[in-house]
Amino acid sequence: MAIVTGAAQGIGRKIAEGLAGEGARVVVADVRAAEPVAQAIHGLAVEVDVSDQLACERMAQTAIDAFGRIDVLVNNAGIYTSLVPTAFEQLSVEEWKRVFDVNVLGMYLATRAVAPFMRQAGAGRIINLASGTPYKGVPFFLHYVASKGAVIAMTRGLAKELGGDNVLVNAVAPGFTMSDGVLSNPVQLEQLQEVSAKARVLVRDQYPEDVVGAVLFFAGEASSFITGQSLVVDGGAYFN
Ligand SMILES: NC(=O)c1ccc[n+]([C@@H]2O[C@H](COP(=O)([O-])OP(=O)(O)OC[C@H]3O[C@@H](n4cnc5c(N)ncnc54)[C@H](O)[C@@H]3O)[C@@H](O)[C@H]2O)c1
Numbered sequence: 001m002a003i004v005t006g007a008a009q010g011i012g013r014k015i016a017e018g019l020a021g022e023g024a025r026v027v028v029a030d031v032r033a034a035e036p037v038a039q040a041i042h043g044l045a046v047e048v049d050v051s052d053q054l055a056c057e058r059m060a061q062t063a064i065d066a067f068g069r070i071d072v073l074v075n076n077a078g079i080y081t082s083l084v085p086t087a088f089e090q091l092s093v094e095e096w097k098r099v100f101d102v103n104v105l106g107m108y109l110a111t112r113a114v115a116p117f118m119r120q121a122g123a124g125r126i127i128n129l130a131s132g133t134p135y136k137g138v139p140f141f142l143h144y145v146a147s148k149g150a151v152i153a154m155t156r157g158l159a160k161e162l163g164g165d166n167v168l169v170n171a172v173a174p175g176f177t178m179s180d181g182v183l184s185n186p187v188q189l190e191q192l193q194e195v196s197a198k199a200r201v202l203v204r205d206q207y208p209e210d211v212v213g214a215v216l217f218f219a220g221e222a223s224s225f226i227t228g229q230s231l232v233v234d235g236g237a238y239f240n
Contacts, residue, residue, distance in 0.1 A: 001024060001026075001068075001069050001072070002019045002024045002026050002027070002070075002072035002073070002074065002219065003026075003029055003046075003059065003060075003063055003072070003073050003074065003110075004028060004029065005059075005073075005074065005075055005076050005077035005106075005110055006029070006031075006050075006077030007026075007028040007029060007030055007034060007037060007074075007076065008028065008030035008032045008034040009032075009179070009180040009181065010177075010179035010180045010181050010182075010208055011076060011129065011174065011208040011211050012030070012074070012129075013037050013180075014208035014211065014212050015074055015076060015208075015212055015215050016037060016041060016043065017040075018212035018213075018216055019072065019215075019216070019219065020043060022216060022219075022220070024072065024219075025042075025043060025044075026043035026044070027045075027046050027059070027062070027063045027066075028043050028044065028045050028046070029045075029048045029050075029077070030045075030046075030047070030048065031047065031048065031077070034046070034047070044062070044063075046058075046059050046062050046063070048110075049106075050075075050077045050102060050106030050109060050110050051101040051102050051105055051106045051109065053113075056106075056110045056113040060117060063114075064117055069117070069121060070117050070118060070124065071124060071125065071219075072125045072127065072219045073111065073114045073124070073126045073127070074127045074129070074215060074219075075106075075107040075110055075111065075126065075127070075128045076129045077102060078102060078106075078129060078147075079099050079144070080103075080131070080141075080144055080181070081181025081182050081184070081185055081188065082181065082185065083095075083099075083141060083144060083185075083188075084185075084187050084188075085139075085140035085187065085188070085191055085192075086140055086141075088140075088142040091143055096143040099144055099147050100143065100150075103147035103148065103151065104147050104150045104154075107128055107151055108154065111126055111154075111158060115162060115167065118162070118167045119162070122165060122166050123166050124162075124165075124167035124168070125167070125168050125169075125218060125219050125223075126158065126162070126169040127170055127215050127219060128151050128154070128155050128169070128170070129151070129171070129172060129173075129174070129211075130151040130155070130171040130172065130173040131144070131145075131148035131173055131174060132173050132176075132232055132234045132237060132238050133145045134146075134148050134149035134152060135173065135232065136237070136238050151171060152171055152230050155169050155228060155229075155230060156228045159227040159228030160228065163227055163228075168218070168223070168224070168226065169227055169228065170223070170226060170227060170231070171229070172211060172215055172218065172230070172233055173230050173231065173232045173233065173234070174206065174210070174211045174233050174234060175196060175200070175206050175232075175234025175235060175238075176234075177206045177207065177208060177211065178205050178207050178208070179208050193205065196237070200234065200235035200236055200237045201235060201236025201237070202235035202236055203235075204235070206233075206235055210233060210235070211233055214233045217231075218231075
């Protein structure tokens with residue numbers, strides 16, 4: 001049984017579909033309506049703002065009430081696709097705080113809500129959506145780059161804290177991906193699509209489907225001795 005946050009669209013939706021395709025029951029958790037995705041994969045839609053502690057606790061309890069266990073948490077909810085490239089001096093403090101509330105605090109709160117059930121079961125997989133941007137030092141998204149650097153750091157720290165209970169924590173770091181959110185942001189498309197594709201060894205656009213295999217790997221038996229790792233999935237733009 002898996003929870004995927006931010007699964008109403010984009011990369012999260014494809015991850016939820018991929019997990020369901022492997023036979024998992026999936027909680028499709030999102031701040032926006034997730035029923036269409038949940039219905040399509042015979043999962044359960046749960047409304048959650050991951051930056052809200054009580055909402056995260058309700059999400060975990062709903063999953064337990066419905067399925068009796070939580071095997072996998074995919075921390076995918078994040079703010080990126082609504083952002084406009086901005087010099088660091090021009091970023092608003094309000095936007096900086098909101099990015100950190102969702103991308104960093106939200107990942108922490110969802111993990112904190114789910115971890116007790118995984119510890120009790122003596123097993124669990126937590127997979128965090130990081131990004132290639134902190135490796136590359138991508139300019140004009142300093143709040144976002146910093147937040148995803150924090151996700152990589154938290155992945156390592158959590159792996160150490162949870163490993164004793166056989167809860168494995170890893171991250172997947174995609175490159176610039178043609179998700180639903182990106183496709184609706186003309187500024188990002190214009191400034192980043194072509195330059196990102198050309199920077200890859202595999203010279204083409206990256207799609208949400210490209211990210212799914214790495215998540216399934218970290219959710220499955222094949223990765224049972226791997227924890228604290230971050231896997232860059234970007235067609236060879238950055239060599240980790
Ligand atoms: N698209 C990219 O280029 C790219 C690259 C690297 C990493 N990522 C990361 O992948 C993840 C998914 O990105 P995407 O491109 O599919 O984005 P998207 O904007 O298409 O979808 C994000 C989803 O998260 C949900 N969400 C946002 N805030 C939330 C909150 N507070 N609580 C619950 N749900 C919330 C949204 O409603 C939406 O359904 C993000 O963490 C993003 O940072 C994206």
